[in-house]
Amino acid sequence: xxxxxxxxxxxxxxxxxxxxxxxxxxxxxxxxxxxxxxxxxxxxxxxxxxxxxxxxxxxxxxxxxxxxxxxxxxxxxxxxxxxxxxxxxxxxxxxxxxxxxxxxxxxxxxxxxxxxxxxxxxxxxxxxxxxxxxxxxxxxxxxxxxxxxxxxxxxxxxxxxxxxxxxxxxxxxxxxxxxxxxxxxxxxxxxxxxx
Numbered sequence: 001x002x003x004x005x006x007x008x009x010x011x012x013x014x015x016x017x018x019x020x021x022x023x024x025x026x027x028x029x030x031x032x033x034x035x036x037x038x039x040x041x042x043x044x045x046x047x048x049x050x051x052x053x054x055x056x057x058x059x060x061x062x063x064x065x066x067x068x069x070x071x072x073x074x075x076x077x078x079x080x081x082x083x084x085x086x087x088x089x090x091x092x093x094x095x096x097x098x099x100x101x102x103x104x105x106x107x108x109x110x111x112x113x114x115x116x117x118x119x120x121x122x123x124x125x126x127x128x129x130x131x132x133x134x135x136x137x138x139x140x141x142x143x144x145x146x147x148x149x150x151x152x153x154x155x156x157x158x159x160x161x162x163x164x165x166x167x168x169x170x171x172x173x174x175x176x177x178x179x180x181x182x183x184x185x186x187x188x189x190x191x192x193x194x195x
Contacts, residue, residue: 011087012079014126015119019091022128023072029064029161031057038128039120045132053131064161068099074115085121086129090114098143112137 018037025034034057038044042053049056076092093115098108118130144151152158157166 007084008081011081011121011126015079015087015089016077018119018126018128019074019077019089019115023074024167026060027070027072027159028165028167029061031061031162033162034060036127038131039122042128043130044128047133047135053128063099066099067161068097069159070098071096079119087119087121087126089117089119091117106143108141108143110137110139110141111135 021033022037024030025032025037038053038057040054044051044053044056046056049059073094074091075094076090078090080088082088091114093111093113095111096108097111098106101107113133113135116132116134117128119126120129148158159165162168
């Protein structure tokens with residue numbers, strides 16, 4: 001396989017990883033993960049919000065304080081490279097969102113749609129530069145009346161915000177990020193080391 005194809009495969013994986021970090025950031029109220037998905041000058045058209053991604057991040061951080069439960073799934077990721085440093089990316093999402101509305105009443109909504117993103121590669125890293133969220137399905141649901149501990153029963157642990165979710169315990173074991181192992185492999189190869 002030639003170097004161009006290998007670079008494209010690595011770039012595709014980096015873009016997917018960024019999308020998954022966004023989901024973790026939103027679902028686990030993980031500010032660092034959420035910020036790492038966007039370039040600081042990114043723009044986001046996200047439902048009622050349209051503006052700098054920083055404004056959306058601040059909005060999301062405010063929602064996290066209300067103790068919501070979010071679950072995002074991303075599928076059907078199509079990546080079309082515009083150039084070696086830009087890609088048009090469409091990914092389908094399903095999101096279950098539950099939390100209080102402006103009046104404090106708990107609402108639950110099932111959303112389906114697509115993230116239509118312009119990704120840019122800067123200094124070797126891919127992140128979202130522009131996002132437009134396209135909604136294809138919305139269903140208001142009746143939230144469960146019982147508290148989570150009672151509803152989940154023995155099915156423990158229950159997902160929690162950062163840093164209390166069990167995934168962060170794994171992170172404390174210092175498992176290197178996937179891209180770090182690729183970088184050190186590339187460095188070994190560049191300096192004549194073996195793979």
